[in-house]
Amino acid sequence: MMLTIIDLTLLFFLVVIAIAVVRIKDLFAATMLLGIYSLLSASIFVTLDAVDVAFTEASVGAGISTILALSTLSLTARIEKGHPGPTWIPILVCAVTGLTLIYATFDMPWFGDPDAPIHQHVAPHYLEASAEEIDIPNVVTSVLASYRGFDTFGETVVVFTALVAVLLLLGGRKGEDNESNQNKDEGGAS
Amino acid sequence: MIDEIIGLYNYWVVIFLMMTGFYVVIASTNLVKKIIGLNIFQTSVFILYITMGKVADGTAPILEEGITSYSNPLPHVLILTAIVVGVATTAVGLALVVRIKEAYDTIEEDEIHDQDDSL
Structure with missing residues (x-):
């Protein structure tokens, strides 16, 4: 239950940051917000048991991406030239696409469901056999470097x-x- | 009802973030801002995959005696690959922006179209 609350809170923070990125005109601030966004999503990956993904996201996503974006800003312009207000056609396109996707989620297995189709295919084999076949305790490493x-x-x-x-x-x-x-x-x- | 909301909340947030990134990509005229939007989109897809791999009461997929329930390692592997590839494509995109800035002296899409009479 505690994990669920942490998960819900972190996801809410992500939403706030995403809205701030849309509204802010200063590209330097937007880049920094994107770094925070990456770091927050790394924390979410930890709560969702994806520790390898979390530290890759924290180092590569929050670190290298931010450096790349900042060096681009130093070579180009820092302030985005404003365009008048929200544009309605993109908002409409996003709303329609989003609603279609939300409609599709009602067929998705619920969060954390151990009987979801994704857990029935090759994953059990990796978890059961990789200790003997590959002999590395971290299953993610076995799959990354050997099976795939x-x-x-x-x-x-x-x-x-x-x-x-x-x-x-x-x-x-x-x-x-x-x-x-x-x-x-x-x-x-x- | 509450169970359904908690069960699907992650997906809904992911979709909202995805559409926010998509909006920035199609509505913003600044090229750097577009790439920032693409990054938001990308990270939301990562969260979607990792959410699907989570098993309730499971733990990180590192084999340890006495633990019976692990989360699914397969999405983790796919997303590890996707993160690195994502940074590589971001780097190419930003390099293109730098070149466009040199050629047109602006990174605003509408001004580039004005200079080219292409819109």
Whole structure:
């Protein structure tokens, strides 16, 4: 019961922060709120027994994302230029989509239900057999590195591709600057 | 009734957060703000998955003697992958924003359209 109350309270905080992010014009403040949002969701993951996810979210989601967003802000603009009031078509689209999804939740298994379909498929095998088959006490690690190793390999490929893309986008910049500077220098000399 | 509310509350909050992020993505004209909205959306999906993996009275899926009920480890694995991939895509998006700022000298979508006469 205690956990449920903590869970409900933390989720309520998340809602408040999300609304604040929508309304605030200062992008620096919005980025900071997003960091708090990530940290709060990490606490929610702890209450929902996902400790590995919690510390990944706290370090990668709250840490690295915030740093990336702040460095982007330092290269661009800090204040969002205002647009007049809420725009009705997006609100309508979001409301309709949201209501459809809420309608769909009535078919979902209830929170914490041990008989939910998700707990009947491969998960029992992981929990029962991984101690013998993989011999690592943390089941999440066994699944991540062994049973679903190809997934993790795919993830590594995605991260590598993203790194290459960022380097291509931002790495070439200095070269161009140098070239244009050189051109200017040459132009000035001639 | 109260049981139903507690049983589905997590999903409803997740849907609200998801739609908030979606609203920021489609209604905001600032490109950095759009990416912030995308992050809100993304984190709400993570909470959806982890909520489904929770078993009442279960504990974290780390094998220990004397414990019989564990939460489902599979969503945790999927979301670990998703968090890292999410940060990678955020990095690419923000790098694109930096380049757009250099090319157009603005990160407001409507001003970019004005410069291009594309809308």
